[in-house]
Amino acid sequence: xxxxxxxxxEIGILVLRLGLGTAFLFVHGWEKIMQGPEMWAxxxxxxxxxxxxxxxxxxxxxxxxxEFGGGILLILGLFTRYASSFLAFTxxxxxxxxxxxxxxxxxxxxxxxxxSVMILLIFIGAxxxxxxxLLFKKK
Numbered sequence: 001x002x003x004x005x006x007x008x009x010e011i012g013i014l015v016l017r018l019g020l021g022t023a024f025l026f027v028h029g030w031e032k033i034m035q036g037p038e039m040w041a042x043x044x045x046x047x048x049x050x051x052x053x054x055x056x057x058x059x060x061x062x063x064x065x066x067e068f069g070g071g072i073l074l075i076l077g078l079f080t081r082y083a084s085s086f087l088a089f090t091x092x093x094x095x096x097x098x099x100x101x102x103x104x105x106x107x108x109x110x111x112x113x114x115x116s117v118m119i120l121l122i123f124i125g126a127x128x129x130x131x132x133x134l135l136f137k138k139k
Contacts, residue, residue, distance in 0.1 A: 010127045010128040010129055011129070013124065013126070013127030013128075013129070014077075014127060014129040014130075016117070016121075017074045017075065017077055017080070017121070017126060017127070017130070018074075018075055020071075020074055020114075020117060021070075021071045021072065021073070021074030021075035021076075022071065022075065023071070024067045024068070024070055024071030024074065024087065025067075025068060025071025025072055025075065026071070028067040028068075028071070029064055029065070029066075029067030029068025029069070029070070029071050030068055032060075032063070032064035032067065032068070033064050033065070033068050037057055037061075039060065039064075040056075040057045040058075040059075040060030040061040040063075040064060041056045041057040041060055042056075042060065043056075043059070043060035043063050043064065044056030044057055044058065044059035044060030044061070044063070045060075046059075046060075046063075046093050046094070046096070046097040047059045047093065049093070049096045049097055049100050050093065050096070063090050063093065066083075066086040066087055066089075066090045067087065067090060069083070070083040070084070070086055070087045070090075074121075076130070076131050077126035077127065077129065077130020077131050077132050077133070078126075078130070078131040078132060078135075079132065080121055080125055080126035080130065080132050081121070081122050081125055081126075084118040084119075084121040084122045085118070085122055087114070087118045088115055088118035088119060088122065091111040091112070091114045091115035091118060092111075092115060094111035095108060095111040095112050095115065098111065
């Protein structure tokens with residue numbers, strides 16, 4: 001079993017990317033993108049926890065775009081490290097927002113879990129079954 005899993009670890013990376021990408025695309029990003037400027041402004045106020053109070057609509061849109069576009073890029077395995085970096089930053093801001101509101105731990109831990117996975121993808125990349133590998137493979 002261990003030998004089989006070792007030989008097929010690239011499939012695990014693919015499944016991880018597809019699952020996370022789908023969640024970010026359809027559950028998180030799409031919903032926020034479609035709700036428009038009012039939602040973006042609300043999300044953008046989270047940046048005040050970092051001392052940034054200007055243009056909350058812009059920051060909210062950027063977070064929404066990171067989740068939506070990042071989801072697409074994860075699914076495709078394209079620019080995976082960059083997409084994961086933007087998603088990681090978004091998860092840091094989300095975790096800080098939940099902490100600042102003194103939300104229960106089950107609300108705080110989710111962005112921390114996603115941050116951990118994004119850091120993993122920053123380190124390991126998209127894997128063999130990806131557009132990154134197809135387009136940018138070193139010869």
